[in-house]
Amino acid sequence: MSAIPEITVDEVRDDLILLDVREADEWAAGRAPGAIHLALSELAGATLDVEPGATVQVICKVGGRSAQATAYLRDQGVDAVNVVGGMLAWAASGREVVADDGPGRVA
Numbered sequence: 001m002s003a004i005p006e007i008t009v010d011e012v013r014d015d016l017i018l019l020d021v022r023e024a025d026e027w028a029a030g031r032a033p034g035a036i037h038l039a040l041s042e043l044a045g046a047t048l049d050v051e052p053g054a055t056v057q058v059i060c061k062v063g064g065r066s067a068q069a070t071a072y073l074r075d076q077g078v079d080a081v082n083v084v085g086g087m088l089a090w091a092a093s094g095r096e097v098v099a100d101d102g103p104g105r106v107a
Helices: 024-029 064-075 086-092
Strands: 017-020 055-059 079-083
Touching: 055 064, 055 086, 064 079, 079 086
Parallel strands: 017 055, 055 079
Antiparallel strands: none
């Protein structure tokens, strides 16, 4: 098994897909602007519409679930990278966290 590719929150690119694999309640409490949501628990049964060759940056709360999702996506032929530290690192770095009704928090 090869190592899962990782990036830090400082390396997240706005022009690439940011996939948040936390559960719905965590997503609702606060997320990165522009992220798309697909909970890890639903990933295997879902279709992720990704352009061939596109990179998917995968994030969760701390990095464990996103590492699992990254491994799964890579097994499916998707160029995926794990965002180490997850949304906790995202918020700690001062990046914006949003919710449906305004500013969010990491749950």
